[in-house]
Amino acid sequence: xxxxxxxxxxxxxxxxxxxxxxxxxxxxxxxxxxxxxxxxxxxxxxxxxxxxxxxxxxxxxxxxxxxxxxxxxxxxxxxxxxxxxxxxxxxxxxxxxxxxxxxxxxxxxxxxxxxxxxxxxxxxxxxxxxxxxxxxxxxxxxxxxxxxxxxxxxxxxxxxxxxxxxxxxxxxxxxxxxxxxxxxxxxxxxxxxxxxxxxxxxxxxxxxxxxxxxxxxxxxxxxxxxxxxxxxxxxxxxxxxxxxxxxxxxxxxxxxxxxxxxxxxxxxxxxxxxxxxxxxxxxxxxxxxxxxxxxxxxxxxxxxxxxxxxxxxxxxxxxxxxxx
Ligand code: GLY
Numbered sequence: 001x002x003x004x005x006x007x008x009x010x011x012x013x014x015x016x017x018x019x020x021x022x023x024x025x026x027x028x029x030x031x032x033x034x035x036x037x038x039x040x041x042x043x044x045x046x047x048x049x050x051x052x053x054x055x056x057x058x059x060x061x062x063x064x065x066x067x068x069x070x071x072x073x074x075x076x077x078x079x080x081x082x083x084x085x086x087x088x089x090x091x092x093x094x095x096x097x098x099x100x101x102x103x104x105x106x107x108x109x110x111x112x113x114x115x116x117x118x119x120x121x122x123x124x125x126x127x128x129x130x131x132x133x134x135x136x137x138x139x140x141x142x143x144x145x146x147x148x149x150x151x152x153x154x155x156x157x158x159x160x161x162x163x164x165x166x167x168x169x170x171x172x173x174x175x176x177x178x179x180x181x182x183x184x185x186x187x188x189x190x191x192x193x194x195x196x197x198x199x200x201x202x203x204x205x206x207x208x209x210x211x212x213x214x215x216x217x218x219x220x221x222x223x224x225x226x227x228x229x230x231x232x233x234x235x236x237x238x239x240x241x242x243x244x245x246x247x248x249x250x251x252x253x254x255x256x257x258x259x260x261x262x263x264x265x266x267x268x269x270x271x272x273x274x275x276x277x278x279x280x281x282x283x284x285x286x287x288x289x290x291x292x293x294x295x296x297x298x299x300x301x302x303x304x305x306x307x308x309x310x311x312x313x314x315x316x317x318x319x320x321x322x323x324x
Pocket of ligand 1: 183184202203204205213214215216234235236237238239
């Protein structure tokens with residue numbers, strides 16, 4: 001090839017668009033298929049919370065309103081030591097809560113390290129609806145809660161305080177989430193309009209360093225929703241979920257055509273790829289797509305989830321990379 005021809009051909013290539021224009025076309029909203037009745041799914045065996053959301057969906061509430069009502073059951077439950085009131089404190093004895101919400105339009109809100117307010121999923125919703133921001137943290141989030149009229153109270157129950165005092169006797173800082181016990185509640189709902197929206201709320205790792213934040217209030221990690229595709233929520237060791245942006249990853253796998261089950265398995269695999277051998281922490285995922293298909297998978301056995309549809313609220317055991 002003569003040099004002039006080569007330059008002309010090269011120029012032609014360089015001036016061509018780098019990415020084909022069709023790549024930028026908007027996603028098509030998938031039509032609902034099969035059984036289009038409302039659905040609520042949540043992590044772990046939070047039966048009453050999931051039922052509450054299911055009933056709210058049947059009554060015609062939006063997916064997000066139903067999910068916020070559902071998770072509030074656990075945020076208000078003093079016996080639940082991993083969410084809301086009665087949650088385990090940080091190593092200095094402060095109960096600090098994290099939550100986020102995401103709606104079908106892709107709007108989201110989050111609160112981090114909030115003290116004295118138990119219904120932090122509702123507070124995250126208020127951040128989304130009543131501020132120009134996505135995240136509020138600590139003192140500022142508390143101030144916002146007070147302005148919005150939230151009740152403030154001590155969230156450390158006598159039982160939680162007793163357990164923390166016991167822990168202080170040895171006070172070994174081992175940030176390991178117990179693989180048998182539940183932690184975060186993540187909930188995804190599909191409402192009567194077919195919209196998928198979700199919530200994630202937690203008191204985080206028990207006896208964490210003051211100021212530590214996990215995956216739960218981080219959009220894309222603890223929760224992600226794309227109403228054209230579906231949603232995903234995470235539970236377990238937040239640091240590992242954040243490193244792989246787990247919930248976003250699952251939604252993207254579903255967008256590529258994977259079922260929710262395959263997507264959850266691939267996301268767990270992504271965590272495991274970074275480990276040498278069997279890890280001593282748990283990560284678990286739950287996903288729901290527009291067709292109403294559900295997937296769940298975890299590193300270790302023991303992860304369970306609830307599924308509400310057509311007045312039936314059923315508990316399920318997820319498969320795991322390492323069975324118990
Ligand atoms: N998944 C809850 C946390 O790590 O804080």
